[in-house]
Amino acid sequence: MEAALGLLRRMPPKQSETALSALLSLLPQHSSDLLSQVDLPLQVLRDAESRKDFILCEYNRDADSYRSPWSNKYHPPLEDALYPSSELRKLEVEANDIFAIYRDQYYEGGISSVYMWEEDDNEGFVACFLIKKDGSKSGHGRRGCLEEGAWDAIHVIQVGPEEEEMAQYCLTSTIMLSLTTDDEPSGKFGLSGSIRRQMKMELAVAEGHLCNMGRMIEELEGKLRNSLDQVYFGKTREMVCTLRPPAEIVQMRLPDS
């Protein structure tokens, strides 16, 4: 299993779907482990009734149907399906509305969905906030920089039961992204990758769960974006300069030799 994860970490990020399905066919006995530990680019379905798209994931799936957060209906329709309680559904509706605005502020487009469900063993619940953005010129890329661009964010928060007006929040965020520019001077330039982090906080429930969850997501998303940009992409840039140092450095060496 460790070897399987090792393989996934080395395969080009853009090929992660092919790599995962190859591993699933080689190791069917580990399929539930593999599926839960590996994230793939998010898929989307149309909710014709609400005239909106919604994101598919394990958390809104029952059998082969997926529940839309807008209409709360399964696509394709399913009998005896799982639904959140009416109270939780209220929170879910509000979360979807607010998160859509958050999404628009940061992503200037894209699709978002929020799903919530009760945990069996305790009185807490789990919420999953998803965002999918196509930043390419033909998609929602405002500046037309990208030939191809995809950002998939998956935030899963476990919210513990309320105790003395406080609650525990455990957030696991995964970002998958890929971008390609195709310009005259630099040719085809492509960066892609994925990163996952966790954040735990104990917060007062006074302003409501949504507020707490929202702030945590905003903070961690920001950190991950910066990390991807500065650390991760920065390291690849460093590597290019190591392979072939820019001309100025080379010229400085000449007087010595």
Place this chain on the structure above:
Amino acid sequence: MADEEDESPETELSYDQKKEIAKWFLLNAPAGEINYVAKDLKAVLSDEEVYNEAAMEAFPVYNKSHMICIGRVIVSSYSEITENEYLDPRTAQVAIVDHVKQICTNVRPADDEELPSSYIEEFRCALDAEIQRYVSESYPKGVSAVNCVKGKDADGPGSNFEFVVIITAMKLSPQNFCNGSWRSVWNIDFQDESQVLDIKGKLQVGAHYFEEGNVELDAKKEFQDSTIFQSADDCGIAIANIIRHHETEYLAALEVAYSKLPDNTFKDLRRKLPVTRTLFPWQNTLQFSLTREVEKELGLGK
């Protein structure tokens, strides 16, 4: 990955299917990482026979496409004599290699038929020397080779011939979770009738950083240029200058692409902050209802 039969709910993959999957993993390993991939793959497959056969088929293709250096020869389709024999024109020797182990098992002098004529060799050698000088100046870990891929038996002026210049550099730091490679392939077509050298270049740069994450750079560019057919020495200098010029420009362009990332390119995916330049006001629910009205009015969203 379709299953062959539908006899049982969980059909076993056939030998060939497993082999194709194994080959796919090996061929897609980033530069310098095929042995790590091989190790993990063996564990996942737990079938030595399938692995060995897949390795025998995949390693040569991988080694040639990454143009790895085994012994002192660059293994590539341009220097290939047979699948296991590769020519080093500089020393007129042929290295016999074991692809899977990525080592040189033997060296023999090249036969006359494997080498270019002395007329061609004059041009090849001059160019090789200039390229070597350029590479040692610009690439801390670079190696180069010049192979004649067409017309190597021409014994005097009046014929066309073609060289391929290969420049490769690899930096492997697995302990720092970072590996990278640079590959340049330049085709130089010497055209006797027009007395012109047609030059076509393909550059490919890759980098992989995987500490608590997984990020890959994949950059490519193609070039076209030309120069006049001169003496062997002058051709060598002219070609090397053209290559140096384009590669330096490309590197600068890559730097520009990287510097535009944080404030421009990345923004098309996700901004650093909203247009308001403040964090999102989560606690203000009333404001949301207003915002929603405004958004509807402006016709924002899809």
